[in-house]
Amino acid sequence: MVFFDVITxxxxxxxxxxxxxxxxxxVAGLTLYQFFACPFCIKTRRAxxxxxxxxxxxxxxxxxxxxxxxxxxxxxxxTPCLRIETADEVTWLYESSEIIKYVQQRFK
Ligand SMILES: N[C@@H](CCC(=O)N[C@@H](CS)C(=O)NCC(=O)O)C(=O)O
Known part of the structure; x- marks a missing residue:
């Protein structure tokens, strides 16, 4: 799956x-916690x-x-989990679809 992701x-x-x-x-305040071969992580990394x-x-x-x-x-x-650090707080966002939605909204 990782290989398929890379080639497509x-x-x-x-x-x-x-x-x-x-x-x-x-993006300096963002960190993605992940497993290399986790399909939800692959989907998130791909986005x-x-x-x-x-x-x-x-x-x-x-x-x-x-x-x-x-x-x-x-x-x-x-995993995946996105650590979001802002000036005021740190948030840990789980769920691949929520993470993808978050980055799509923030980095249109
Ligand atoms: N619905 C979640 C599923 C995430 C998920 O099941 N991740 C697995 C790895 S592929 C995991 O972290 N399993 C550990 C656990 O559930 O304890 C998503 O889309 O992010």
Missing amino acids: RGAKLKRTREAQQQVEKD MYKMNLPIVKRSASKGSPYRDELLQGGGKIK
């Missing part, structure tokens, strides 16, 4: 250099790839130091 993803969204630089600043959103990804697999971060912060080991 197509092109990334192209923005002007300035717009892409702004997006890169804006982020197509939207050209270079969001930091952290593995929540057993043995990864980020697994505990997800558990402590989000409350459960379930």
Whole structure:
């Protein structure tokens, strides 16, 4: 599935250099906790790839130091989960369709 995703993803969204630089600043507060081969994570990564959103990804697999971060912060080991940090708060957003909806609304 990962391989299929890689060969069928197509092109990334192209923005002007300035717009892409702004997006890169804006995604700095986002982190995707994920499992490499999880189909819901693949779907989420694919949407982020197509939207050209270079969001930091952290593995929540057993043995990864980020697994505990997800558990402590989000409350459960379930992926994908998007950690959203703003000036005021940190939110942990579960559910692939909610995450995709969030990034689509925020980065139209
Ligand atoms: N409805 C969820 C399903 C997510 C899901 O089931 N993820 C699996 C990995 S493929 C998981 O984290 N399982 C661990 C668990 O449920 O404890 C979504 O769309 O994000």
